[in-house]
Amino acid sequence: MTSAVQIVRVADGQAVPYEIQIGAGLLSRAAELIATALGDLPRSVHIVSDTTLAPLYAPAVRESLESAGAKVFLHTIPLGESEKSWQRLEALTDAILANGIERSDALIALGGGVVGDITGLAGALLLRGVSVVQVPTSVLAQVDSSVGGKTAIDTRHGKNLIGAFYSPRLVLCDLSVLSSLPVRELRCGFAEIIKYGLAFDADFFAWLEDKAAILSNPKDSAFAEVLGVAVQKSCQHKARIVADDARDTTGKRALLNLGHTFAHALETTLGHDSQALKHGEAVGLGLVLAARLSESLGMAQAIAEPVMRLNQRLGLPVALSDIGLDASHHDKIVQAMRYDKKTAGGEIHFVLLQAIGQAVFPCTAEQQAVREVLA
Numbered sequence: 001m002t003s004a005v006q007i008v009r010v011a012d013g014q015a016v017p018y019e020i021q022i023g024a025g026l027l028s029r030a031a032e033l034i035a036t037a038l039g040d041l042p043r044s045v046h047i048v049s050d051t052t053l054a055p056l057y058a059p060a061v062r063e064s065l066e067s068a069g070a071k072v073f074l075h076t077i078p079l080g081e082s083e084k085s086w087q088r089l090e091a092l093t094d095a096i097l098a099n100g101i102e103r104s105d106a107l108i109a110l111g112g113g114v115v116g117d118i119t120g121l122a123g124a125l126l127l128r129g130v131s132v133v134q135v136p137t138s139v140l141a142q143v144d145s146s147v148g149g150k151t152a153i154d155t156r157h158g159k160n161l162i163g164a165f166y167s168p169r170l171v172l173c174d175l176s177v178l179s180s181l182p183v184r185e186l187r188c189g190f191a192e193i194i195k196y197g198l199a200f201d202a203d204f205f206a207w208l209e210d211k212a213a214i215l216s217n218p219k220d221s222a223f224a225e226v227l228g229v230a231v232q233k234s235c236q237h238k239a240r241i242v243a244d245d246a247r248d249t250t251g252k253r254a255l256l257n258l259g260h261t262f263a264h265a266l267e268t269t270l271g272h273d274s275q276a277l278k279h280g281e282a283v284g285l286g287l288v289l290a291a292r293l294s295e296s297l298g299m300a301q302a303i304a305e306p307v308m309r310l311n312q313r314l315g316l317p318v319a320l321s322d323i324g325l326d327a328s329h330h331d332k333i334v335q336a337m338r339y340d341k342k343t344a345g346g347e348i349h350f351v352l353l354q355a356i357g358q359a360v361f362p363c364t365a366e367q368q369a370v371r372e373v374l375a
């Protein structure tokens, strides 16, 4: 694994610009890197993690911070999307307040997107805003959820409906932690990585095709290095997009939702807590369906086949049958799309493609055209 640290700067206009640092072994340098980003080491630091990750990775972060003189509190939350709840947010903020926190203190989100989203929101709310450092441990969190300042919890009315735009002060993508990530979670991250190539960067898409054999084999000696490059490239795209449209108002940030209208509808159809379909898998299949719809509307040619091939090589689904759905589910899927947050005036607005590397938004399609690509 490369020991060099790559830095991507994010100037999203929300707050102070911040850095994404990408490299191996960053956890044990947490104190030094946080002190540099914040101008000083906070007196107290609250690490938030989940029950899988806290025992694996909190000790290294704690040791770095304590040996530099910071007081460290560890808050461990249970696993799963259901933890992005009012109840967990209340319990977490209450525990942090009980430990004591000042405006100059910091929260560290050490985990995947679930930990990152709830910790980011807690950071926005506590004392009207304390510093948040994201230390994403899943590929999905490293290339997507930790960057861009979207924080949220879910409600019974839907996912991510209560939240705030609140940027972190630093993102530390330690590539060493990815070695413990289950293969299925790894593939979920690949879907978001493919998305960046497909939406914005044909050369990156071709590079992923070229490196697919390595990425599909974590035992390959080049795996860690290639994954590191893919994370870096993806973060560059995310940083560029959020700098252009931090608050998701101009349509540019919406391009990051390529494949997601289909993905959310598939997740709704199977149930959001379904073990049969993870979010990243739904995004992977959503990319195929978006490419097929772009072709069937005459917007693009010969793009679906390469996406399907790349998905297959990286272990992602390419057809409804791969996730246990069939024609009897088409009505439910189309119905679920009508509740997509990009729906406006009753019309579903898709992110579609003019070519590989050229996503466009908003695009509309007749229900019949959507049904045809599901088949």
Ligand SMILES: NC(=O)c1ccc[n+]([C@@H]2O[C@H](COP(=O)([O-])OP(=O)(O)OC[C@H]3O[C@@H](n4cnc5c(N)ncnc54)[C@H](O)[C@@H]3O)[C@@H](O)[C@H]2O)c1
Binding pocket: 050, 052, 053, 079, 080, 081, 084, 111, 112, 113, 114, 115, 117, 137, 138, 140, 141, 144, 145, 146, 147, 148, 149, 150, 151, 152, 159, 160, 177, 178, 179, 180, 181, 182, 185, 188, 279
């Ligand atoms: N804020 C945003 O912009 C944004 C963007 C995309 C997704 N999200 C959110 O992110 C969440 C999904 O994130 P996720 O896929 O990281 O899910 P997650 O946080 O549930 O992590 C997935 C699983 O992998 C485990 N894990 C993570 N890193 C590991 C590691 N290094 N070793 C071993 N196990 C590890 C976790 O413990 C968990 O069980 C969703 O809630 C979604 O809404 C937010």
